[in-house]
Amino acid sequence: MTACSVDFEPVGRRGGCQKKESLLACARQLGVGISSICNGKGICHSCKVQVLSGTVSKPTPSELETFSPQELKAGWRLACQTYPRSNVKVHVPAESMTTPQRLQVEGQEVTVSPQASVRAYPLKLAIPSLEAPQADADNLLQTLNQKHKLNCNKVDIGALRLLSNQLRSWKWQCQAAVRNYQVIALLPPKSHPLGLAIDLGTTKIAGYLMNLNDGKTLAAKGVMNPQISHGEDIISRINGAVHSAEEQAQIQKLAAEAISQLGADLCAEVGANIEEIVEAVVVGNTAMHHLLLGLPVRQLALAPFIPAVSRALDIKARNLGLDFAPGAYVHLLPNLAGFVGADHVAMLLATGVGQKKGPIVALDIGTNTEVSLIHEGKIVTTSCASGPAFEGGHIKYGMRAAEGAIERLQITGDKIQYQTIGEAPAVGICGSGILDALAQLYLAKAVDEGGRLNADHPRVRTYQKKREFILVSKEERNGQPAITITQKDIRELQLAKGAIRSGIQALMEASGVSEKEIKQVIIAGAFGTYINVASAIEIGMLPSLPLARFLQAGNAAGMGAKLALISLKQRAQARALTSRVRYIELASAPDFEQTFMQASYLGQYRIINGRREKIN
């Protein structure tokens, strides 16, 4: 029997809740993936939600301990401890959701009013005759300009090649897709001009199919980047491209084919044809951008790391080997530097930080971490070589966020509780789990500030002459090797977190902003969305600020691509934003070596003039 209904936002799932069913249980019934490391015992605090309306049970002791009175007043609760007493509306913050669920949420609707680069105009043409034997394209342009009061003067050669047959098979009715005085395609009389926004990541490619008329997202999909066959990281791929023109061409082709396929799949989902995609926006890091465009990358990989081009580009899709509408263009947002790509610009655009006073820190965490500090109209940006550790690379049991990956972890004394993706038996540990592990090891004093494993901790052992911390024992894994965090893993993580922290530090110094002045820290990207911010603060990767000042923005780069796809104003904003950016090369920042060394220490502290100053 259903007692009352629960409405989970922002996933937009609603359903009945049985009596004696907690919000967590109800969420699971409805397929809303709320994170729970302790599996409903009220001790891991990972299932935080905010009750927006309706009546619920009183806070339990565990909740009173977890939340401040202000937070409780604002409706913050642990989903496993809370029972609805009426119909309720519950907000599930991104950090409380399981990985797959978060991926779903990021496909939120864009809210700007659409003003796309391409518009489709319906037309009915006069049928030519011996007496009036006007050429098809001239007939089209004349009718278009007369009927819609335009000044189009060009038909793309690709469109031109199809036009005569299209007009005849559509009985002289069509829509002309127009971009900047140019007819780039004819569309069937009844169809939408489609756009494709692409976030071209080193590992994954996310695609969003949009209706350019109303700016709505019609379908979204993510695929692996097949360039992985030429190396998992950017440097391997750059080396491949530099090695031979053939390999560069192959690398280019792989990305182009994957994007075409993604476009075709998304179109198939909505019953459209890929040739109805009249515009695409692609964002990615500068190397991915160059490799997709077939631009030289040798100079990008060597100091002084010069991109072939930084400004925004409009390139015919066919020049990249993409099978869209015949004259479709791909718009590429500007990049900022060799190591700060258009994906970062897209993120800045999507989070709207350009219009804010600041100080705001916005960062994309990845193998390369891009950070911007926005303060009083100025933007300083840098790039830190944070390495692949947070993506599971160079970590003994590291893995991507896939089924069986430990994604959340808690250590209490010598006890460990963890949650895996898909609740499958643990097979490794992904980025967010690795970050939790380091924070929990530090809190449990299993590692010291310097990152050294404490041999006295009951879960620390010496194995093959090397120290490691046992996360899941051989016994727990039914005889399979234990999943551990090694001393070497910790060193890798220290380098990663040190790089990120010293990047933030350099920007603060360049802007004259102190840590406590920072009003907001925006963390974008897959890894940034899944991490436990508290853990990141604990180890000193992120500044020690109240949790409320952090915003995990999801795939903000993809969102920025969508904005740029449906709105020319947003493109102009991206250009304006870019022109305000000052890029700082970390290696040339004062005291950088010193700062970096200090920043690799664990714990919460401030770095002043290259020296650490403990906070707590």
Added chain:
Amino acid sequence: MTACSVDFEPVGRRGGCQKKESLLACARQLGVGISSICNGKGICHSCKVQVLSGTVSKPTPSELETFSPQELKAGWRLACQTYPRSNVKVHVPAESMTTPQRLQVEGQEVTVSPQASVRAYPLKLAIPSLEAPQADADNLLQTLNQKHKLNCNKVDIGALRLLSNQLRSWKWQCQAAVRNYQVIALLPPKSHPLGLAIDLGTTKIAGYLMNLNDGKTLAAKGVMNPQISHGEDIISRINGAVHSAEEQAQIQKLAAEAISQLGADLCAEVGANIEEIVEAVVVGNTAMHHLLLGLPVRQLALAPFIPAVSRALDIKARNLGLDFAPGAYVHLLPNLAGFVGADHVAMLLATGVGQKKGPIVALDIGTNTEVSLIHEGKIVTTSCASGPAFEGGHIKYGMRAAEGAIERLQITGDKIQYQTIGEAPAVGICGSGILDALAQLYLAKAVDEGGRLNADHPRVRTYQKKREFILVSKEERNGQPAITITQKDIRELQLAKGAIRSGIQALMEASGVSEKEIKQVIIAGAFGTYINVASAIEIGMLPSLPLARFLQAGNAAGMGAKLALISLKQRAQARALTSRVRYIELASAPDFEQTFMQASYLGQYRIINGRREKIN
């Protein structure tokens, strides 16, 4: 011993002349190919020249008979009858030159002041550094705009792909080739931007390499059109293209490869690289235009014969598979109708008829003959299906203008004198020879007005039950079969000449212009340049006007392409010209059937209201 020197114009050949050497003999010594059917006997009158300055021998009786007193006063002489008495300057009109020589002459310099679509700007860029890590393309555009006060905002993707390496290998010095705010290529610090003008004929492709800075022609070359493997005439090729997309692609590729090769050969001649060609202009008939562009041709070949496009186009060379500079464009002049192509527009442009009051008739004779009549600012144009007879097609012994082809011919009683190309033994008869033959047969009363061979003529025989006229007998050919003109050949020629004449007639009627009002008849194209105009008048193919009103313009289409290549003003003129043209479909002209039938009669007459009226 050299008595005096002779300067032959417009070929620009000068040399000493021996005593007792005629102008003809002197010309041959110097390699100036003056036509002579009777081989210096003063009876064929084909070696007409004009003495511009200096003293020469007195006119012989043969010359007194050939020229009017006015002509003699103006210096007109027969080269074989004239002996220099001082240094002389002699003008050799095109019609008096042998075929190969005429081909050389047509490469005359264009005289408009160059104002090309592409300009090259020399640049020296700042070398980027860690402190100033500006992207290469941004660096280039910024320097270009600052130094040359431009507003370029785009670098072509092809140019972009080469730019980083070019800048580094040229030590940051280069020339930026700019077209319409777009950098389309980088050129080495010291080089010229090159242009390629192409006259894309069904049979031959003529190419002219030009320096876009000064508008000078650097090299010229003609090659066969390899599309011939898909049919000698346009209709076969259209059928091939309609048959399958693969065949259309092959036909396209053949033309593109031939043009690329021609460009490469011309560049090699002047020590340049094909990638220095930054712009091309291509003119050709509408079918050749469509086949080169990969445009559909099905609708072009069926009534109402609609081109996919008529207006002028600018298309990236790479989209046609042409290997020019990375971002080079091909400009295509507008066409006028399905059967009146941009080559006709180019001819009108080159001959400057657009600015003249008229009435002027301008025609390109070929398998398809395009005719325009310019009168008081208006241009009416038509196209006549004149067939391949004048190119040697469908004629028993017809052949192209190659070695051994009879190109000039005279009949006196039962005697025949002829001249072959290269003075080689006769193997067949080419267009100009065929035309001469028909005129001479008519004058010798070997055919009557209706085109019927007269069995009483000593050279007319019945062979395999069919009448034919023996041009070169079996004996004269050492036992090889006689070269003849058959009754069927004559019928083919009548259709050809009838089509041309009735086209001219339809235009005169549409413009309200009578034959005698026509101030000038311009005859362009290979065939038109080589023919004996008197013969064409004799048979009634051309209107019966004084010879002085005829101008044989050579490859005026190629000249028009050159003009459009080096001057944007000329392109604008071509567009303006095109907008003034009214196209007349012959089939829908009043009395057309009647006119055509009458026009196929031989002899000089006027056609009034579809009726023939004999003149002489």
